[in-house]
Amino acid sequence: MPRRSAWRVGRSKLILGVGVVIAVMALIAAACSGDDGGGESSALGGSAADIAQARGLTEADISAALKTYVPSGQQDEYLIFSSGGHAGQVFVIGVPSMRLLKTIGVFTPEPWQGWGYGDQDTMEILEQGRVDGNDVLWADTHHPALSETDGDYDGEFVFINDKANARVAVIDLRDFETKQILKNPIAINDHGGTFVTPNTEWVIEGGQYATPNGWEYAPISEYESEYKGMVTFWKFDRSAGRIDADSSFAMELPPYWQDLCDAGKLVSEGWVFCNSFNTELATGSGDVGSGGEAFEAGASARDNDYMHVINLDKAVGVAASKGVDINGMTVIPLQASIDEGLLYFVPEPKSPHGVDITPGGEYMVISGKLDPHVTVYSFDKIQDAIAAQNWQPDQYGVPVLDFDSVLEAQVELGLGPLHTQFDGDGYAYTSLFLNSSVARWSLGPPYGDEWKLEGEIPVHYNIGHLVAAEGDTVDPDGRYLVALNKWSIDRFFPPGPLLPQNFQLIDITEAPEAAPDTAGMQLLYDMPIGVGEPHYAQMIKADKVLDHVWEVYPEIGWDPSTMSVDPNAPMAGNERVVRNGDTVEIWMTLVRSHYTPDRIEVKAGDRVIWHLTNIDTSKDATHGFSVPGYNINVSLEPGETATVEFDATMDGVFPFYCSEFCSALHLEMAGYFLVAPE
Amino acid sequence: MTLLDRILGPRVSREEMQEHAGRYRLPTALFGGSALLLVLSIFLPYWVLTLKAPQFPDGLTIQAFVNRLEGDVVELEGLNHYVGLGSFDDGAVFERSIAIGAIIVLAGLLAAALLFHSRWVVLFTMPAILFPVGFVADLQWWLWRYGHNLDSSAPFAKAVGEFTPPIFGPAEIAQFDTLALPGPGFLLALLAAVMTGVGLWFHRKAYKPLVDELAGAE
Structure with missing residues (x-):
């Protein structure tokens, strides 16, 4: 070579x-x-x-x-928080360098962060994600949502959903650690999440494939009556940094397959928009040879599906008065939503993906994958149509607003439009899956003069979502756009038949006239993602996160799960080992480059409760704690305390050691865990 | 004339005071100002040590006040154990315990000096003049002790070897470039010492004629 x-x-x-x-x-x-x-x-x-x-x-x-190029010692201007796809995690990537900064362990154990390898707090958070008591340790993370204040990212929290199992997680951006996982008690899978309302009062989780409520059984022949769609509104308690499940509620929807959602903002604040497909109620081809239609045909037979228009402000009150309890979740029955005027449908081109709200909240932009247009609806016109009762009921009695009366514009972009983001100069950007390109188009009033396509830039290949800098907020930055391509085909060395995804960075600062061939857009960089297939990502100005993030925990003995000092944390000077019957409890400190105490002797069968505190306070002075054979590895960042609990079932001699290179005497940072036979 | 009168020295007559107010107020102002500076110095660091190493791009800083250490103390203690340097807690324990009281006494002596118009004033001002010298000498002694009592079982004790960190100025210890500088507290104490010395000179200029006059009269 x-x-x-x-x-x-x-x-x-x-x-x-x-x-x-x-x-x-x-x-x-x-x-x-x-x-x-x-x-x-x-x-x-x-x-x-x-x-x-x-x-x-x-x-x-x-x-x-x-x-x-970002020279050594300088930092990126933006951060991307990307779904990790099958990795079940969240990736943090710097822009414009496209360097991976961190993979945050969320639904899936992550050894480096000691996420799910003995640290009790991490084990308990992962257990919150159990489905019916069963561990589910992979996830299909789809749509991260940064917390917002007044419709703009505030850099405090990130939420992420797991499509495969209908779960939602909360990540605190002070320490970039997952604090909570919630299993949706009424649904077994989701898609339209996570999205937040402009002040993060609610975290939205829309459903996907309809199932009987609470993942009960019902024969497929009862699809129309027993299978349900849903959207869940999780109440976020910002001061606690947690979702308050008891104050959350869901709305029962027809068994259409809900897809993406977004919260209204500014003029449309208080409303939520979701789209859907399979309004045909297709149930698949059935038994082999029965001649039925496969889902792909059955679920796209009609020309239109329905955008769901939801009055969230009003729904909050109705949930309190008319909500019913399903598996512990308050659910507004469909009929109540219809009676109370919480839910309206608007015809949309079939099989849509994104429903994206313009920065001022005036318009809802929908792309039907099988229609070359983006369809733009006016919030004002929707309100007028509702007031005028300009509707026909659908098969479940939900009012379907008249399409022409709420349409603002349709712009022909190209084949396979999926998802749209915005910049601060009146342009919108839509991914075109079939064209493998990003289209740039102008918004009409009040953003510009005319709804029109400016041009497109090829991407490689099969783009799904795209993300522009703060491109779904009330104040988009423009500058950069990343195409989240599903296929990379020939872009990278082929590491076997499973090829990486391709994040392509595009410069969108120039006006379309600057480079007419690509409507002013310039392709800058290809970043392979070889850990899973990300779906959506959000891009935030790095300064906003820097305002909140901690480089070391604020005090020694910090418990990340409570975000406060643990009064029981081992501290320098009070290290000890206490035997109480068959339980051995250890209070151990870690500091460069030793464990105190560094020799622990127990008997086989003892219950071991091992408290650890890293009493180092320097940036980056992280210590590991790993015990061979027992599947234990804990990461203790400066100041952090953690507890490991296990039964010493194996006898033998187990050298534990620091698994995070900490100092010149890192190898010497070790100890013996001796388990004497019974 | 009693012994006390002799020690306190002559009083200044009202007429003389009106005629030459500046002459008598100058030493008073210098002694009083010195006393204030000394009290102020308690709140400021006397000695500042900064350490730089590749893995500490922002450096580490220790600020020594007369009674305590501030700054990256925990971090530096952590590093010191590799070299075998003793704990900061064990250094200058006595000096730190009396420092604030002692400085207040120095200031009180200066205030008391205002009463004395004789050569006995030297007794009350000299401690303030000697204080900065004493501080430096004591610090040097402790630095020498630290550098020459390494714990031989420490991992890097032999590699680094015995040393005396310089009291002021740069040095290299293992991968650290260090720089020791006087802190603002020490500079105030130094200024107080100089002002007290100058005050003594003006004191003599103002009161010696009166003392001589008195002696002549007897």
């Missing part, structure tokens, strides 16, 4: 080099204005030009490299 190794130029050197190239090019351009700059490599001088030439870099490559 001599040829390949010749290409191995350090990235930092390269980009420094091309920086020089650009600077010199600019000088030449200035020196011979009128002349097109020449570009004689001999005139560029130095190794930078040689590197660019040797690597065959175009001018666009060089500018992309310069826009994404």
Whole structure:
């Protein structure tokens, strides 16, 4: 492979080099204005030009490299919080460098963070995600939602759903740790979550594949009557940093398959919008050879599905008065929603994906995957139609508003439009799955003059969601957009037949005229994701998170699960081992580079309760605590305390050691756990 | 003339005071100001040590007040155990326990000095003049003791070896570049010492003629 190794130029050197190239090019351009700059490599001088030439870099490559390179010691301007897909976790990625900063353990055990490997608090949070008492230790995380204040990201919390099992998790951005997992008691899967209301009063979790309430059994022949759709509104208690399940409620919906949702904002605050598919009530092809229609055909037979328009403000009161209890969740029956005017439908192009609200809250933008248009609805017109009762009931009696009366605009973008985000200059960006591109289009009044397509940029390949900087808030930043591509095909070295996903960073700062071929957009960088298939992501200005985040815990003995000092935490000077019958309780401190005490002797069969505190207070002075054979690995960040509890069922000698390289004497940071035979 | 009168020195007549107010007020102001500066210095660090190493890009800082340490004390204690340096808790225990009281006494002596118009004033002002010297000497002694009583069982004791951290100025200890500087508290104490010395000179200039006059009259 001599040829390949010749290409191995350090990235930092390269980009420094091309920086020089650009600077010199600019000088030449200035020196011979009128002349097109020449570009004689001999005139560029130095190794930078040689590197660019040797690597065959175009001018666009060089500018992309310069826009994404973040020198050592400098930090990214934006952070992406991305769903981890099958990883069941959340990825934190810097923009524009596209460097992975962290994988936050959420639904799935994560060894480095000691998430689910003995630390009792993490075990208990994972247990909150059990389904009917059974561990479910993978998740299909889909849509992260950053907490908002006045419709803008505030950098305090992130929520994430698990489509596969209808679960929602709360992550605190002070320490980037998951604090709570909730299993939805009425649904077995979800999709339309998580989304938050403008002040994060409610976390929205919409359903997906209809099932009988509370994952009971009902034969498929009773689909129309016994299978239910749903949307759940989880009440978030910001001061507690937790969802308050007792104050949460759900709405029963027809057994259409709800898809994405979004909360209204500003003029539409107090309302929630979800879309749906399979309003056909298809139940699959049935037994082999029965001749029935597969879901893909049955669920897309009609031209329209329904956008759900939900009066959340009003629903809160109705839940209190007319809600019924299902598995401990307060649920508003469908008939109550109809009677009280909580739920309206609006026809939408079939099989839609996103329902995305413009920054001012005036319009709902819907893309039907099988229709080349985005369809834009006016909130005001929806309100007028409701007031005028301009509707026909659907098969369940839900009022279906007249399509023409609520339509604001339709813009033809291309094939397979899925999901839309916005910038601060009146442009919208929609992913086009079939075209494998991102379309840029102009919004009509009050944002601009005319609803019109500006152009598109190819992406690689099969884009799902996209994310623009703060692109679903009341105050989008523009600047950067990331295409979350499902396929990468030829973009990376093929690591076997399972190929990574591809996050593509796109610069959206220029006006469309700057580069008419791509409507002003420039592709900057490809980031392979080889850990799962992310669905949605949100991009926040890094400063907003920096205002809240802790680099070390505020006090020694900090318990991340309560976010306060644990009065029982081991502290320097009170380390001890106490035997009480068959229970051995240990209070141990960790500091560079020793455990106190460092020798623990028990008998086989003893119950071991092992409290640990990292009494180091320096940034990054994290210690690990790992016990071989017992599946124990705990991460103790500076100041953190944790407790491990287990039965010493195996006798033998178990050297425990610090599994996080902490100091020059890290290897010496060890001890013996001796389990004498009975 | 009693012994007490002799020690207290002559009083200034009302007429003389009106005529040469500045002459007598200057030493009073200098002694009084010094007393205030000394009291103020209690609230400010006397000695500031900063340490830089590759893995501490923001550096570590220790601020020594007369009675306590502030700054990255815990972190530095943690690092010290690798070299075998003793605990800060064990250093200058006596000095720290009396420091605030002693400084208040120094200031009180300066205030008392205002009453004395004879050469006995030296007895009340000299402690304030000598105090900064004493502080530096004591600090040097403790630094020497720390650097020469390493715990030989510490992991890096042999690699680092015995040393005396400089009281002021830069040094290198293992991977750390250190810089020790006088703190604002010490600078105030130093200023107080200088002001007291200058005050003594003006004191002599003001009162010696009166003392001589009195002696001549006898």
